[in-house]
Amino acid sequence: SARLKDDEVRPFLDQCPDALQEIPYEDARSVILGAIEFARQFGFEPDESWKASNTLVEAHRLFSPRFNFGKDGQPLYIQGSHDDARNIMSKLAPFIREGSAHYIAAADEGDETDFDEWCDEVSCLMEDKHFRDARNEIEEMLERYPERWEPLYLKGTCLAMEGSPDQAIPLLNQAIAAEPCAEVVGSDGETGSLGRVAKETIDEFAASILKSDGLPLDQHFAIGRIYDQAFKSLTAGHFDEASRGFLEVLKALPRHVQSYGNLGLAYAGLGERDRAIACLDKAIELDVDYQLAIDNRRILLAAPDECLAVQSMREIDFYGDRARTGSRRPVAARALAR
Known part of the structure; x- marks a missing residue:
């Protein structure tokens, strides 16, 4: 030593x-x-x-x-006068958003005033329905201020006002996790137009999900996460894992068309032709206009047994497109669609 x-x-x-x-x-x-x-x-x-x-x-x-x-086992960053605060906060930002890290930043009145004015400008863009411009500003804001909850709130509110509450709610929840005192109704107060629109949209979405699927909002998003993981397994060629995931979704949503369609592809990848076709038949029964399921069924019927996996993989991208764009009646973020 x-x-x-x-x-x-x-x-x-x-x-x-x-x-x-x-x-x-x-x-x-x-x-x-x-x-x-x-x-x-x-x-x-x-x-x-x-x-x-x-x-x-x-x-x-x-x-x-x-x-x-740390503080109770979690990081607590107290900004020092000579710190590279931007670099430090960019590393901590994902943990702050999850609520597993905390910080006390030194106040900079000039920067804070500029930031507040920027938030006001974005809010005005949204109120005037210039959503594309607002989203561009918000993305830049997220890059420059990854530690702040306000950009997350603004992005969630923008998506809610555009009619995408399924994508808005997780962002609003992240904003609350990053700054527990931040209300979901927004920094402009409960009567503010942006906050009111966001809250009303979320409430309406939650009521719609409960009525149509019989699921509370938290369970709905939990099912969405299972679906997303199953879809990733499917595109990666892990057909056994994918089939288990889609079956789990169908336990909660027995009329979920896309899960039947993708489950058919998973079974095809496993070489189980009869089960694959039965799933595609069910998807078509639930949605007679589901052209992707119709096309996949035709391909599977025409393919030799040894080509099932290859043919099914060729069609996965079409399901990915449907997942990204949503169906006529979207249910949840990204892939979970009816």
Whole structure:
């Protein structure tokens, strides 16, 4: 282990305003190496000087974890005067949005005023129904201020006003997670036009889902996530995983047309022709105009058994297009459509 002479350490000690307390060497190692290990979970690496100084605490040797880090085990960033705050916050932003990291930023009145004015301009664009311009501004805002909840709220509100509450609600929930005091009705207050539109749209969407599918909103989005994962498995050629996912969706939504259509493709990929055709038949029974299911059924009937997987994979992109654009009666974000 390294040994420093007193005259080498003294200049550093003289800079410390408070009296120092001696602790066991292994505790010191645990503090230093434990802090580095904790920070790495969130994308932070030690300063370049660590390469030269890590031998002081024998970084190559295992240490015994003896301390907890962060606030209740979660990062709490307090901005310092010389910090590269933008870089730090960009790394923390995903965790802040999930509610698994927190921050206290130094206030900059000039920057805060500019930001507020920018938010007002975007709000005006949305009220005037210039949604494309508003979305462009919001995307730039998200890039420049990844730690702020307001851009998430504005994007969610914009989508809600455009008639896409299924995409709006997760963003509004992210805004609340990033800043718990942020109300879903918006920064302009409950009677504000933007906040009122967003809240009314969300309430109407939740009522519609409950009436049509018998599902509360949280369960509806949970099913949507299962569908999304099943669709990813399908496009990746993991047909067994895909079939299980689509079957799970159909337990909750037994008349979900697209799940039957994609389940047919999954079965085709597994070489189960009869089950594949039965699923496509069910999709067509539920939606007689479902041309993709009609086309896929024709392809499967014409294909030799050994070509089933190849032919089904050729058709997956058409289902992806339907998932992205939505059907005549969209249900949830991205792929979950009736």
